[in-house]
Amino acid sequence: MYELRKFYINGEWVEPARPQDFAVINPATEESVGTISLGGPEDVNRAVAAAQAAFPAFAASDKRQRVALIGRIIEAYQDHYEDVARAISDEMGAPLAWARKSQTFLGVGHLQTVRDVLEHYAFVEDRGGMRLIKEPIGVCGFITPWNWPINQIACKLAPALAAGCTMVLKPSEIAPLSAMVFASVLDEAGVPAGVFNLVNGDGPTVGQAIARHPDVDMVSFTGSTRGGVAVAKAAADSVKRVHQELGGKSANIILDGDILERAVEDGVDQCFSNTGQSCNAPTRMLVPAALHAQAVEIARATAARAVPGDPKAEATTMGPVVSQLQFDKIQRLIEAGIEEGAELVCGGPGKPEGLERGYFVQPTIFANVNNDMTIAREEIFGPVLCIMPYEDEDDALRIANDTPYGLAAYVSASDIETARRMAANLRAGMVHVNGAGMELNAPFGGFKQSGNGREWGEFGLEEFLEIKAVLGYAA
Secondary structure: OEEEOOEEEOOEEEOOOOOOEEEEEEOOOOEEEEEEEOOOHHHHHHHHHHHHHHHHHHHOOOHHHHHHHHHHHHHHHHHOHHHHHHHHHHHHOOOHHHHHHHHHHHHHHHHHHHHHHHHHOOOEEEEOOEEEEEEEOOEEEEEOOOOOHHHHHHHHHHHHHHHOOEEEEEOOOOOOHHHHHHHHHHHHHOOOOOOEEEOOOOHHHHHHHHHHOOOOOEEEEEOOHHHHHHHHHHHHOOOOEEEEEOOOOOEEEEOOHHHHHHHHHHHHHHHHHHHHOOOOOOOEEEEEHHHHHHHHHHHHHHHOOOOEOOOOOOOOOEOOOOOHHHHHHHHHHHHHHHHOOOEEEEOOOOOOOOOOOOOOOOOEEEEOOOOOOHHHHOOOOOOEEEEEEEOOHHHHHHHHHOOOEEOEEEEEOOOHHHHHHHHHOOOOOEEEEOOOOOOOOOOEOOEEOOEEOOEOHHHHHHOOEEEEEEOOOOO
16 A cells, blocks of 8 residues: 655655545555545645745756756666556556556656757857847646656656756646655655655646646646646736647548558557557547448457456556546447447447456447547547548548547558658647657647647757847857
């Protein structure tokens, strides 16, 4: 059992101003795996004050000092790699092997990528008689989600440290355990007091207190579009910078039969990865109408290989969804798909056979889905795939872009020029061509209601910088 009731403020583990115990539930067992305390505005005030006091010295630190600091964090993280992986598995039900390979790996991956960027990054540039200076924006508030808990902390924290910012983190109260382990890593690595602070709590209380705090210069939020709207409204009165990485309903366009089998298999696997709990999951698979039946059979066979079950079991490839709330939402949307006339290929309502305890969802595929159906419009955030037939390339592009979201898109074609042409016309922040994977130095972010700003690598670093122009510098 994890007993983690304290907050990390000004380089120390401190008691909450008003303790309020909150049980962390293991979604695979539906039982408590630990206890945290929920904070309030007084705890946020204390954390922001610590970050504000630490900012002048840290902002003035030499770039080489920050490179060395990130290097020490990487070393300490590697020492606690297994602790992070097990915490992620316990808090969100990720299969332990997956937690090690992907979830925990991305934490150190972002740290390493940003360290490499920082070593070569120029904060000062002269253009004629003008000098451009890039300076840290100040105190940053981070509000992070439960679905990729360490990834979303590291891809904010690493560039903020590199820029010379100080910060206050509110991890998801649903999955806070890995964040607490990470705070211990930062303490062990010698992050200066006040530079990093952590306050647990819920969104309406601690999240809103961070977003509206007048001494927070930037708030970076990852979560639902609804949550992002609330954060932006709270931040508006102080005109702080707001960075948001929100929802998605990503289209996966398969353009011809020569690549059909590989593209369908990859699309199903990616949709079901992390139990479908990824904002950039390719949840709408668009296939030529003439190939629809063939694609459905390939998808059915691929889904049959998924093994839901105990996250600690080696054979498990799919864990539960994170909570009863998420389970109930997914069940409602699966029922809506059936009621609205989509063809249920596999899965459906209820839990997988033999898994009566835990928030397990059947790997589910719908076929003959049209873009007016609820399951094609709403972000389901579970292992549910919609297969959608289209008539020609223009029709595919119309369907793909007919969404309020624009985080990611996927295109597969035997002819690379065709794939490139389609990619150029998709309204999404990231387009994966022919199965291309993520790159940690690529800009991560979206169009429309998928948010604003970019994370990862150099693009993430620049989100935490202000640009100052000194005119007549060379005079």
